[in-house]
Each structure stands twice: as structure tokens, then as C-alpha cells.
Amino acid sequence: MFASPPFSAFGLKVYDFHMAESSEAIQFRAVQERKDDVGVAIVRVLLSDYEDVRALLQSGKQDIVASITSSGKIRLVRERLGLPKASRR
Numbered sequence: 001m002f003a004s005p006p007f008s009a010f011g012l013k014v015y016d017f018h019m020a021e022s023s024e025a026i027q028f029r030a031v032q033e034r035k036d037d038v039g040v041a042i043v044r045v046l047l048s049d050y051e052d053v054r055a056l057l058q059s060g061k062q063d064i065v066a067s068i069t070s071s072g073k074i075r076l077v078r079e080r081l082g083l084p085k086a087s088r089r
Contacts, residue, residue: 010049016042031082042077
């Protein structure tokens with residue numbers, strides 16, 4: 001999804017991805033009080049691309065991805081979404 005237009009123009013990196021049926025996504029929906037059956041991802045956006053990516057997400061030109069929160073600290077994003085710390089490999 002992020003490798004194809006319109007996102008392919010930006011330096012994005014997926015840090016976390018959880019399908020809708022995963023325990024992490026279920027926890028995320030509980031924390032966010034969401035009723036829809038969605039998955040969740042944490043995506044790194046380069047600071048130089050941030051404003052353009054944010055504008056694209058808010059433009060309504062695509063409905064596959066929505067931005068819920070942003071921060072310079074991935075730890076804070078995980079806390080806000082109710083996601084566990086990623087395990088080290």
C-alpha cells in the first residue's frame with residue numbers, strides 16, 4: 001500500500017502493523033473506543049515529508065489509511081494507541 005502512489009513519493013517506513021483480527025488491533029480499538037473492524041500500523045514519515053503526507057491523509061483523496069496521532073517519539077505513539085512495545089529481534 002505505501003509502495004504505490006500516492007505514498008510512493010515519500011520515504012515511509014512501517015514500524016508496526018497489526019491486522020484487524022490481531023490481539024493488538026483489538027486492544028487498539030478498545031483504547032480508541034472504535035466499533036469498526038480495522039487494523040493498525042505505525043509508520044515513520046521523514047520530517048521533510050510530514051506536512052505533505054499529513055495533507056494527503058486529510059485530503060479525502062484516499063480512504064485506506066487514516067492518521068490518528070503523530071509524534072517524534074514512537075514510544076508516545078504506541079502509548080496513545082494502546083500498543084505494546086515492539087520486541088527486539
